[in-house]
Amino acid sequence: MLEPYTFALRGLALGFVIALALGLRGLASRARLAFCAFLACVAGYLIRAAPEAAGWSWPVLVPLSIAAVLFPAALWWLVHTAFDDRADVPHAVWAAVLCLLAAAVTPRTAPAWASLGVELTQKLAGLALAGAALWRLWRGRADDLVPGRRALRGGLLGYAGAHGVGVLAVELWMGGRRPPPWLDLANVSLMALVLAVSLALMLRMRQQAVDALFGAPAARVEDAPAQLDAPDSTDAAEEAALERLGQRMRVERAYRSPELSVAELARQCGLPEYRLRDLIHRRLGYRNFPAFVNEHRVREVEGRLCDPSEDRLPILTIAMDAGFGSVGPFNRLFRERHGVTPSVYRQRRGSVACVSASGRLDRHAPPG
Structure with missing residues (x-):
């Protein structure tokens, strides 16, 4: 009964993702790349989590699974690049990304013990990346000199933290089973709402404000x-x-x-x-x-x-x-x-x- 509403909201959320990606054209290259990667992972999660995707062939599901499981890595990179103005990627992050990729490409025909181990590794790696991103959002708020960006840290921290913890708790509780339709509807509704609010804020902000929040760091002052x-x-x-x-x-x-x-x-x-x-x-x-x-x-x-x-x-x-x-x-x-x-x-x-x-x-x- 709820499936048509969920399907419509999922399509609406994907439309918001595309609109946000198009609205990021004015950002500096590194920040734009980080935001687009983050939005791609959101889109991958929305499509991969759809009940209709369960019957798709494995080659079609692989890129969607990769985008979905890389969401914690994309969140970390977004914070690292657009909020902390950093370009380096530590070796530990690359290792976590490899763990997530291994989970995404593991075929459904793998033995049960292998699937369980890969899934557990994925959860731990994703939790570590998401936790590190949230911690850096919190820790860096006092040192952020851009007023609007400092305020956005709190909003992203609250949403990503609450939603991420909720999704992880549900996944652990469901134990690999599909969530009930009402829970899937609530999840997609919340994501669509946040994407809509983000799009509205971006449309209302002037380009100068967007550049101030997420533009490239100022060139190193020579003196x-x-x-x-x-x-x-x-x-x-x-x-x-x-x-x-x-x-x-x-x-x-x-x-x-x-x-x-x-x-x-x-x-x-x-x-x-x-x-x-x-x-x-x-x-x-x-x-x-x-x-x-x-x-x-x-x-x-x-x-x-x-x-x-x-x-x-x-x-x-x-x-x-x-x-x-x-x-x-x-x-x-x-x-x-x-x-x-x-x-x-x-x-x-x-x-x-x-x-x-x-x-x-x-x-x-x-x-x-």
Whole structure:
């Protein structure tokens, strides 16, 4: 009795998915790719979960199954790319993706014990990816400098968390059996509603707002500390605030504290937290607070690696002195920035790039 309504809602939800994908054309390439991958997985789940799909041939079901089971990976990538402004993919994530793919391509004729093992592995891998994505949405909310995007973190966290946990609980409870029609209708209705709301919000937002929320991270500022001394605003209060921020970061080197937060830096500068967020994002072009702080840290490391008098110090010691809490984030950031390891960078101290980095730092070194 409920099947016709579910079928209609499923088609409506797929229409919303297509409309959202078309509306993402104005986004930066990485964010657009992440969103389209996420929407493709939503579409795959909607089609694969339809009762009519049960009788389709295995070659037809494989791509749909792949899209459906990769939903947790797509959610993780969306958070990683569009919310945390990151491009790297850790090896553990690739391993989880392989586990999900193995579950998607396992034929229905496989032995029962093999199917059970693959299904259990899929559930664990999917839960790990979804949990990591939700955790990063929650953890990164304080460091996100884009106001609208920071608000969306809470909405996506609440929906993905509640819906995802609910779907997982039902799947575990059903034990591989198909859910009753009313439950399938409720699931599709909720997805259609969320997609409709998302589409409505996107249509109401101007392109500038979309770019601000999900555009590519600002290009690395060639001389970020220098910008703190060269504000282009005519507002005297803003100039004074930027001057205090430059004093704390460049001269007093507040970035050397591994625990530096937006709230702590705002307190040191004597500014409201929302005002400091606005200055760093709008005036200096940073979308996440760690990127702003790490820019100063890595510049100090660059200068010290180019200084022969510092050769006796291990690179890890220099990185820790500059405020990096662990070697992993430092090495990743340094390789993304220069394409070589810190040790190779130190060996090439005579190169133009090294001299340039050292020169930029020296111009803003504190007196004495």
